[in-house]
Amino acid sequence: MSRSGPEARRGALTLRDVSEASGVSEMTVSRVLRNRGDVSEATREKVLEAARHLGYVPNKIAGALASQRVNLVGVIIPSLSNLVFPEVMSGISEELEDTGLQPVVGVTNYSPEREEAVLYEMLSWRPSGVIIAGLEHTPAAAAMLENAGVPVVEIMDVDGPCVDSCVGISHKRAGLEMARAIVRAGYRRIGFLGTKMPEDHRARKRMEGFEAGLAEAGLELEDREFYSGGSALKKGREMTETMLTRSPKLDFLYYSNDMIGAGGLLWCLENGIDVPGRMGLAGFNGVDLLEGLPRRLATMDSCRREIGRRAAAIVAGRSPTGLVGGERVELTPTLEPGDTIRAV
Amino acid sequence: MSRSGPEARRGALTLRDVSEASGVSEMTVSRVLRNRGDVSEATREKVLEAARHLGYVPNKIAGALASQRVNLVGVIIPSLSNLVFPEVMSGISEELEDTGLQPVVGVTNYSPEREEAVLYEMLSWRPSGVIIAGLEHTPAAAAMLENAGVPVVEIMDVDGPCVDSCVGISHKRAGLEMARAIVRAGYRRIGFLGTKMPEDHRARKRMEGFEAGLAEAGLELEDREFYSGGSALKKGREMTETMLTRSPKLDFLYYSNDMIGAGGLLWCLENGIDVPGRMGLAGFNGVDLLEGLPRRLATMDSCRREIGRRAAAIVAGRSPTGLVGGERVELTPTLEPGDTIRAV
DNA sequence: GCCGGCAATGTTAGCGATAACATACGAGCG
DNA sequence: CGCTCGTATGTTATCGCTAACATTGCCGGC
Structure with missing residues (x-):
């Protein structure tokens, strides 16, 4: 007035x-x-x-x-509908809570070009840090990260070189250890079900690690099936049906994420397949959802929230290690055998 | 270096x-x-x-x-782990894609104080528009929205007065119509299962509408149960068990969201309950997940993506109506009867 | 050959805040 | 009483960019 x-x-x-x-x-x-x-x-x-x-x-x-100071932290992730990333975000928000820093999210839809564009846009706001999913970037994006002049934390994955700091798990190792556990439990004829996403490097590395694990025991994947889009739960069912029709002798199915794994589990139970006796199943991520299923799907926790926290701590300059950058944090995912792998 | x-x-x-x-x-x-x-x-x-x-x-x-111009649109939502909001976000991103505008997300965790703080923070970056979930705000937040001087779109809900524009569905009506459909199908002894969140006004309105719908037929809710936190699927199971143990004569369960509804459905199936004969079930939202369940849960689509699109269109000044503000868009959720309500 | 007119580029003056430095003022001290 | 000192406040000069207004050349028309 x-x-x-x-x-x-x-x-x-x-x-x-x-x-x-x-x-x-x-x-x-x-x-x-x-x-x-x-x-x-x-x-x-x-x-x-x-x-x-x-x-x-x-x-x-x-x-x-x-003041040449901006209290924003850029966070660049491939997707928000993946369940996984919102959890990482929670970890980040939690840790940033009382630092005066604020996360700003950019979504790439798993497209490297889009990632480059989003990163450019973010940097043009001169954030005081960047958290970005994955280690693979276009050359231009890599150069921008390199020259950003602020802390850069690459998250989710540690299988490869990083620009500045990184926090994540080894997906190769996650796949490897799952394979070992499966072999140890006596399964021999194994199928893989995953997403049709050449750009999802972490899923790819998991599969590679998995195959390496099988190879140790002289085994190979007997069948594979990939999907894209749609309800993951439904796709899990459909793919499971398809695969078991095609390769009825399989005795284990490894899913690249818990959602499709859950779909597969439901299908098996409905079709009277003895799980884990006749058929073993495992997924990946360790999502909440699994707790509500009729049987607990075997999985491997991907430490999502912890990844977010650690990454945020680095950006906020409060890393427990006291380092200022160039940190490499490898978390160890734990195998949760659930009820879908035979006890040894 | x-x-x-x-x-x-x-x-x-x-x-x-x-x-x-x-x-x-x-x-x-x-x-x-x-x-x-x-x-x-x-x-x-x-x-x-x-x-x-x-x-x-x-x-x-x-x-x-x-230039006194900022190509950012502030988007304020209660949560990212709710499934619903990421979908709204997708709609917003899609629509904003080629406008040069960029969404910036703020999360309130259903806390009005946090909403106020997030809004203040956002406005201090002078975005060219604000999209905010819900019609209920603290007086201070309402005043800020009022004086923002840019388009403000309140989304998800249209049951009440809005500051500038709003886009959403009537949750009261959604509840009401679900109640009518249930009554029409012959169910009479009805239980409600929802979240323990006084701040989730939309869930509350849905329940109110639902009760109003029952009242039309001279009915009342026979039992109710609320939860908070944890795996929604699991909670759905647990609550269902609790409720049916306590009130075994119920013949319908209305869940405030699809996740707990799905949990309830799984529990019923496992326990040999005849669905939808002996017991009818319904949820709310129309999420993807439902497609992969053994039986399709009855639900009501909440038009999430469309809400995002329309809201973004208004902010971007490309609303199909050609209006510049003060728009009120009520979308109509469609009832999807699935397989868990008796055919009439 | 002079000048209007247009296309391409340059100059000037902020945008709204903060850093860094300056100032005012009262207290305390010998 | 004069001086130092510390606290509370004010002044000035940017921060990196863009709007709005020059300016420069070059063209063609009469």
Whole structure:
């Protein structure tokens, strides 16, 4: 209600308005609003009152430009509908909570070009850190990360070289160990079911590790099936049916994620297949969902939340290691045998 | 490690660097990089080459301050782990794709105070629009939205007054119609299972509408059960068991979301309960997951993606209605009877 | 050959905040 | 009483970019 109305138009409110309303300089208002520097209690009150009354919202754009500081952390992930990434996000948010830093999300849909574009866009806001999923980037994206001049944490995966820091698990090893466990349990004729995504390097590495594990025992994958799009649970069913029709002698199915694994499990149970006797099953990720299934699917936890936390800690400069960058954190996924692998 | 030259430290790269490298003025570089104004083809090439070579990334902070334009849209939602919101996000992203606008997400965890804080933070970046879930806000948040001076779209819900525009479905009506369908199918002794979240106004409205629908037929809810946290699928099972133990005469269970409904369905099937003969079941949302279940759970689609699209269209100023604000879009959820309600 | 007119480029003045430095003022001290 | 010192506040100069307004050349028409 001050000058000619609440505010002639948007954002019309600036430090100057508050300063005039409270009778002190802009600088003092700025100090009060940021809790920085010495300001007398009386002045502080006066200023806060004026700001509140006017409904002033600081302009961080100007603030950031002047101070060369931005309290944003760019987070770049392939997808939000994957279940996995929202959990990573939670970990990040949790850890960033009281650092004054704020995550900003960008989604790439597993497209390297899109990743490059999203990264460019993010960097143009000069965030004080970047967390990005995966170790594989276009050359241009890699160069940008290299020159970002802020902490960069590549997450989810540690199988390969990273630009600055990385936090994740070895998907190769995850596949390998699952294969060993399966072989140890006596299964021999094994099928693989996964996503048709050349760009999902982690799924690929898991499969490679898995095959390597089988190879140790002189085994090979007997069959494979890939899908894309649609309800993962449904696809899991369909693929399982397809595969078992085609290769009825299989005695184990390894799924590249828990959702399709769950679909497969439901199908097997409905079709009277003895699990884990006649047929063993395993997925990957360790999602919540599994707890509600009729039987607990074997899986391997992918440490999603922990990955988020550790990555955020590095960006926030509070890593427990005390390092400032160039950190490499490999978490160890634990095998959860559930009820779908024979006990040894 | 590389050149102690090009940029001594982070972001040292500015328009000036590019301008010097290419021998034209900063303004011309700016024009080239934004594709604005007349620039000769030769100059354009020269500038782009220099920019690429240096690895220049424009500083949008400065750009936004100077131009008073920010290509960001703030999106404020309660949660990312809910399945529902990522889908809304997809709709938003899709629609925003070629508008030059970029969504920035803030998560409130269903806390009004957190919502207020997130909103304040967002507005301080002066986005060119805000999309926010729900119609209920703290007075301060409402005031901020009111004075934002940019398009504000409240989404998901239309049962109540909105600040500027809103896009959603009527949860009251959704509950009401589900109740009518259930009554019509001959069920009479009905239980409700939902989340223990006073702040989830939409779930609350659904329940209210549901009760109103029952009341039309002179019925009342015979039992209710609420949960919070944990695996929704598992909770669905547990609650179903609890409720049917306590109230064995119930003949219908209405779940406030599909996940717990799915858990309930699995439990019923495992326990040999005749669905939908002896017992009818229904959920809410229409999620993908349902397709993979042994039987299709009755549900009501909540138009999530469409809500995202329409909201984004309004913010982007491309609403099909041609209106500039103050729009009210009520979408109509469709009942999907699935296999868990008796045919009439 | 002079000048209007247009296309291509340059200059100037902020955008709204903050860093860094300056100033005012009262207290405490010898 | 003069001086130092520390606290509370004000001034000035950017931050990197863009809007708006010059300016420069070159063209053709009369």
